Amino acid sequence: MSTEQPLLSIKNVYKVFGDDPEQAMKMLDEGHDKDSIFDKTGQTVGVMDASFSVNKGEIFVVMGLSGSGKSTMVRLLNRLIEPTSGSIELNGKNVTQLSSEELLQVRRKEMSMVFQSFALMPHMTVQDNTAFGLEISGVDQQERERRAKDSLSQVGLSGYEDSYPHQLSGGMQQRVGLARALANDPTILLMDEAFSALDPLIRTEMQDELVRLQREQERTIVFISHDLDEAIRIGDRIAIMEGGRVVQVGTPQEILRNPADDYVEMFFKGVDPGKVLKAGDVAERKPQEEIIGVFSGATDTDQDYQYVVDEAGTFLGLVNTREAPDELVSDFRSINAESLVNEVLDSVARSDYAVPVLDQAGCYQGNISKQQLLQTLHNA
Amino acid sequence: MSELSLLDPFQTLTIPLGEWVESALTYLVQNFRDFFRAIRWPIDQVLNGIEYCLQSVPPMIGIILMSLFGWQMAGKRMGLFCACILLSLGFLGVWSESMTTLSLVLTALFFCAVMGIPLGIWSSRSDRVERTVRPVLDAMQTLPAFVYLVPVVMLFGIGNVPGVLVTIVFALPPLVRLTNLGIRQVPEDKVEAALAFGCTNRQLLMKVQLPLAAPTIMAGVNQTLMLSLSMVVIASMISVGGLGQMVLRGIGRLDMGLATVGGVGLVLLAIFLDRLTQAMGDNSSTEKGHEGHWYEKGPVGLLLRVLGKSKKTKYAKKSVA
Numbered sequence: 001m002s003t004e005q006p007l008l009s010i011k012n013v014y015k016v017f018g019d020d021p022e023q024a025m026k027m028l029d030e031g032h033d034k035d036s037i038f039d040k041t042g043q044t045v046g047v048m049d050a051s052f053s054v055n056k057g058e059i060f061v062v063m064g065l066s067g068s069g070k071s072t073m074v075r076l077l078n079r080l081i082e083p084t085s086g087s088i089e090l091n092g093k094n095v096t097q098l099s100s101e102e103l104l105q106v107r108r109k110e111m112s113m114v115f116q117s118f119a120l121m122p123h124m125t126v127q128d129n130t131a132f133g134l135e136i137s138g139v140d141q142q143e144r145e146r147r148a149k150d151s152l153s154q155v156g157l158s159g160y161e162d163s164y165p166h167q168l169s170g171g172m173q174q175r176v177g178l179a180r181a182l183a184n185d186p187t188i189l190l191m192d193e194a195f196s197a198l199d200p201l202i203r204t205e206m207q208d209e210l211v212r213l214q215r216e217q218e219r220t221i222v223f224i225s226h227d228l229d230e231a232i233r234i235g236d237r238i239a240i241m242e243g244g245r246v247v248q249v250g251t252p253q254e255i256l257r258n259p260a261d262d263y264v265e266m267f268f269k270g271v272d273p274g275k276v277l278k279a280g281d282v283a284e285r286k287p288q289e290e291i292i293g294v295f296s297g298a299t300d301t302d303q304d305y306q307y308v309v310d311e312a313g314t315f316l317g318l319v320n321t322r323e324a325p326d327e328l329v330s331d332f333r334s335i336n337a338e339s340l341v342n343e344v345l346d347s348v349a350r351s352d353y354a355v356p357v358l359d360q361a362g363c364y365q366g367n368i369s370k371q372q373l374l375q376t377l378h379n380a
Numbered sequence: 381m382s383e384l385s386l387l388d389p390f391q392t393l394t395i396p397l398g399e400w401v402e403s404a405l406t407y408l409v410q411n412f413r414d415f416f417r418a419i420r421w422p423i424d425q426v427l428n429g430i431e432y433c434l435q436s437v438p439p440m441i442g443i444i445l446m447s448l449f450g451w452q453m454a455g456k457r458m459g460l461f462c463a464c465i466l467l468s469l470g471f472l473g474v475w476s477e478s479m480t481t482l483s484l485v486l487t488a489l490f491f492c493a494v495m496g497i498p499l500g501i502w503s504s505r506s507d508r509v510e511r512t513v514r515p516v517l518d519a520m521q522t523l524p525a526f527v528y529l530v531p532v533v534m535l536f537g538i539g540n541v542p543g544v545l546v547t548i549v550f551a552l553p554p555l556v557r558l559t560n561l562g563i564r565q566v567p568e569d570k571v572e573a574a575l576a577f578g579c580t581n582r583q584l585l586m587k588v589q590l591p592l593a594a595p596t597i598m599a600g601v602n603q604t605l606m607l608s609l610s611m612v613v614i615a616s617m618i619s620v621g622g623l624g625q626m627v628l629r630g631i632g633r634l635d636m637g638l639a640t641v642g643g644v645g646l647v648l649l650a651i652f653l654d655r656l657t658q659a660m661g662d663n664s665s666t667e668k669g670h671e672g673h674w675y676e677k678g679p680v681g682l683l684l685r686v687l688g689k690s691k692k693t694k695y696a697k698k699s700v701a
């Protein structure tokens with residue numbers, strides 16, 4: 001999955017909308033906040049002191065309420081909006097320093113954007129819309145056609161090449177928007193509230209589709225959203241924005257468990273932890289419950305059950321110390337560490353023992369008892 | 381009497397605008413003759429070219445060609461409509477005058493497009509240009525034609541070329557305005573998308589802004605044509621030929637018959653041009669005209685289909701043999 005090397009790193013980026021950004025920057029240095037700067041100078045601080053990095057192959061969600069500066073943030077990345085200060089590095093080159101010719105190349109080859117309003121060209125067919133970016137970069141007709149067809153089939157729109165955007169439903173139009181961005185084969189896909197204008201049902205469908213595409217192609221995606229459920233559903237990591245500031249960056253689990261401040265905590269209040277946390281996150285390991293190495297009978301009879309693991313960490317089975325202390329039970333229930341907590345409720349509830357949690361390779365990660373499960377669901 | 385009165389200072393203090401204009405004009409006429417001659421030249425060429433084409437084609441052929449054009453642009457009904465209008469012009473006995481007027485109007489349109497569309501594009505890109513251009517356009521549209529008729533005659537003489545010039549002055553503004561408006565009205569998100577995919581300014585203009593502004597620009601073309609036609613009668617005062625002159629002569633001689641025939645001719649021509657450009661505007665709008673490429677429709681489509689069929693049958697025969 002994601003190798004931990006930042007593809008895009010944003011450092012101390014500011015954007016002031018107005019005619020005298022210098023003055024606003026100075027006031028920010030002096031500790032004035034966004035509102036007082038607006039009152040005194042009439043200038044809006046869109047983004048302030050934003051720093052984060054996006055890893056190769058991850059879906060990075062920027063989340064915040066309306067007006068928190070998300071759209072501004074994503075437009076700073078491809079300089080549709082010029083940053084007031086700070087640096088944006090893509091693959092080691094500083095986007096903020098590029099000449100206009102180099103910037104065009106970055107927009108054509110490295111970053112493609114998908115818009116909330118779809119922003120398709122009404123005078124072009126679906127095929128031509130999809131090939132738009134390629135046409136702009138001067139790719140020849142045949143190649144263009146091939147790649148557009150290819151990316152239309154990736155989003156499930158084969159056969160609609162000759163339709164016009166206004167003949168398609170909203171969901172299909174946004175598929176064209178996605179296909180147009182994919183056709184360029186960009187290093188990073190920027191999506192500004194790409195699914196916010198769609199019906200809930202279509203939206204979930206598109207989210208799943210995006211996650212599937214991302215898995216298949218290992219795309220790096222910066223996804224803007226104001227919808228926390230969406231952010232949690234698709235995001236590998238989330239950056240939370242408030243009033244132009246990035247207040248916290250982390251995986252949904254990290255943020256849920258350790259919110260950086262009251263604002264984030266309040267934000268996550270309504271979230272069902274069962275939908276966010278994975279079995280691996282809540283599994284407990286207690287040394288006295290474990291038998292490591294070759295099994296030759298129960299070792300600690302204070303425990304009702306003991307869990308047997310070999311030296312490599314592979315789970316072998318469990319022992320009922322009360323009823324059969326010498327017998328290794330090998331047809332046991334187990335839980336995949338990647339499952340969401342909500343998906344394992346039934347499994348834990350029906351079991352007499354705390355259910356062992358195993359990762360993909362069969363290694364023991366700990367177990368989940370009924371008590372542990374209830375606490376998890378209650379806590380957040 | 382010559383004392384300065386505070387209550388009515390305008391008795392003695394006046395700006396001699398009239399005199400200034402007159403002396404400036406005299407100066408221009410005396411020193412820049414060649415320059416104004418040079419301006420005449422391109423107009424003369426275009427006008428003569430168009431008029432030669434329109435006049436040398438026999439009326440029936442002309443009617444058929446123009447009706448086919450109407451059919452191509454906007455379907456069979458439009459073709460039929462064009463044929464009716466043009467036939468009436470013929471039966472009224474004003475075919476030749478109509479063609480003269482049409483060539484004047486088309487020449488004016490040509491120069492309006494060549495100047496007006498770029499100017500419109502320019503002012504859509506810069507608020508400052510728009511602010512400067514706007515009052516000039518206002519002046520061009522509101523200044524009574526008679527005011528500049530005289531200086532134009534002094535500088536360019538009389539005849540068709542100065543007539544076209546006067547017409548351009550009057551008919552240019554809507555094209556500039558509507559080109560500007562059309563481009564400014566292109567939705568922000570489309571422009572943003574184009575830029576996000578790496579369009580240069582030129583690509584943005586050619587691939588997104590102009591196509592999306594096309595219906596509005598066509599409305600500008602339509603307005604320019606209508607204003608040109610309405611200028612024709614006034615222009616005939618500086619001895620411009622065509623339908624306008626018929627009207628003017630009719631009024632001068634109190635010959636109501638002649639004036640009416642000329643007037644009806646003008647109206648028919650106006651309807652013809654109006655319908656045609658309106659249909660072309662609808663064609664270029666985005667919601668309609670998606671039933672296929674232009675060459676798959678109308679007479680050209682028919683021709684291609686017929687040719688295609690004969691080719692196909694040939695191939696079919698060959699493959700059978």
Ligand SMILES: Nc1ncnc2c1ncn2[C@@H]1O[C@H](COP(=O)(O)OP(=O)(O)O)[C@@H](O)[C@H]1O
Nearest residue numbers: 017044045046065066067068069070071072073
């Ligand atoms: N072009 C602009 N000029 C002035 N202020 C702007 C401009 N664009 C955005 N803003 C302001 O910047 C702030 C952040 O806006 P935006 O990035 O659109 O937020 P979001 O996408 O999170 O809803 C808002 O207060 C908005 O009013």
Ligand SMILES: [Mg+2]
Nearest residue numbers: 070071072193
């Ligand atoms: Mg937004």
